[in-house]
Amino acid sequence: MSFKGGFFGKLLRIDLTDRNSSVEDIDPGILKDYVGGALLAARILYDELEPGRDPLGPGNKLVYAVGPLTGTSVPCSSRLNIGTRSPLTGGLASSLSGGFFPVEMKKAGYDVIVIEGKADSPVYISINNGRVRIRSAERIWGLDSQDTQMYLKEELKDQNFRISCIGPAGENLSCISCIMNEARAAGRKGVGAVMGSKNLKAIAVRGTCAVPVADQSALRAMVIEMMHLFKKDEATYGGLSRYGTTATVESTIELGVFPENNWQKSADTGWAEKGGSQALEKYNVRQNPCYGCPIGCSWVRMNRKGRYAGLSSEGPEYETIYSLGSSEGINDPGFLIAADRLCDRLGLDTISAGLVTSMVMELVEKGILKDTGGLNLKFGNQKESLEFLRMLAYREGFADNFADGTRKAAERLGGGTDLYAIEVKGLELPAYDPRGLKAMGLNFATSYTGADHNRGYAIQEIFGVSLPEPVERLEIKGKGRLTKWNQDFCGAFDVPTLCIFPLHGPLLERSHDIVAKLLTSVTGLNFEAEDVWTLGERLNNLARMFNVREGFSRSDDYLPRRVMEEPLKNGLSEGEFISRKDLDQMLDEYYEARVWDSQGIPKAEKLSELGLDFAIKDIPGKDVGN
């Protein structure tokens, strides 16, 4: 089996302990079955990581993986998956980012970069096509993520380098730190801390290779068809392009599922008028699309007056409006731009950082946390919130206890403070309250990365899409099967690393067919729509087995106590919650749909069906000899 395009078939391995690098050929059979992105990274990590290793130790690895479509003319394909064992969850991390870095990495000639070991002093890696260097980062250790990129381009004397780097939060091993490229974040699961633990400040990459394509004319026809579908779709240009992801704020606020004040209530429509998409539109400067994206959901916004005058940010996105905004009781767009900018520069994940801050605010409000070093962290306090974000990145004072996320903070504080930690598997929840969106809740409970909206987004509940069928958001029955469908749907596109937005929008009804045709025309290998579905299911099963090998089971598929114990107090979902019985009913149905046992462990027959026989030995209780 050999490919004719899309892949270079090359893995660049960099050992920071020995400071050397090598290029390996990737088995073409592996490329056909694992393709790229999240799935190829998961397979490499499954093969190469010993279970139980410290995520912040030299035994962990960072796997950068793009897909075969990256660097071709396929719109929305400049995506990169960073895989590792997460220090935040202890399970498999998949953190995706767009921008220009993914294409640059591909054009340097690599499908995958594996970084292992630990440098004995701060370093960065420069990759200029085939030239790989490990260089001292002593002088830039401590710089924020944006200045790091500026400085390295100057040092390398080439403004065309694209840079993936950490800020101070990653250097200080905060488990809620991210990896930045331009102003894009591989935001979640603490991947920045893994990079920091290796004394690695940045990867600078420059590539000039053309990505080969097996059948240019077939690809051209598919791209034209995609563009036609984009133009026909009202929500793509009328919503996503015009407002960016903020277009969803009004919708979830109306449904009463946009949390406020650390999930004590739902933001109301008055909030939307002050902090929603139309309020933010007034701050727009320009769109900043990823490479090859005709939609451009990412907006640069700036403060032109007031206390934050002159500060701009690429954002804030929908999630950040909630995490740094409503969850902290703040609805000032000017503050949101400033706080988003600060998190990006410090290298903090905005969702987790916001939820940690709002947890502290509630602990202060309830009189549980008394010593905040004089910082008056009350809901709505902007200046103090910004200061606390800075303290988190540097682990200063009492913020040290919170710099590794809400779950670890609650473990350190004890005394029932887990009620105020809004997390699953350690990962803080995004802006969709499961009390009014049951399938989204089950996705948060079961996603292999923790409470992760992008691993199984419930488009039926949030956008009213009737695929695979119309769904009542408040119903419990049927959500197990639906969540499997949603997770396999989303997973299928994390593999060829395509942006999920067009696939959830204009391409929705034909998504798998289109992606199969794109993969076939680019690689020359034959992909059918069913194969694309299988990629998603294979990913979710392999990732689950990775976590099972780390000791995960049904008890890790939980929801935050607040979601299960406190009914929503206001809005259109008032009175709703997910009881233990509800969750168990959904889990049972979900495991059955997945062909997993009652403890959430994949059965051998399912692993075998998906070509994952090598993982069967890791099923708890399986005889190693079998």
Next chain:
Amino acid sequence: MSEINVKVRGVSVFEQILGSREREIYLQEGESLPDLVKILDYESQGALKEALYDEKGRIKKGVRIFLNGRDSRFIPQEDLSLQNGDLVLFLPLLAGG
């Protein structure tokens, strides 16, 4: 027959059609959600139905009407009659997040 008062809310295109994010509409007791849609469509000179339905008369992708938070597609016909104080929400397809 007495009058009832129903709150109607609309997001995005439906906000434009209604003329504001929220309005109060007076109906006759016994009138239903489909009756409300007819009234608002007449008032908007056909704009409401144009936003709700495609050229084949099917509800457009992602467009939903909620009655007191419940998706009207799942409410039995006989339960669609409106009561005083009901809240009707028109939600279009939005994307992203």
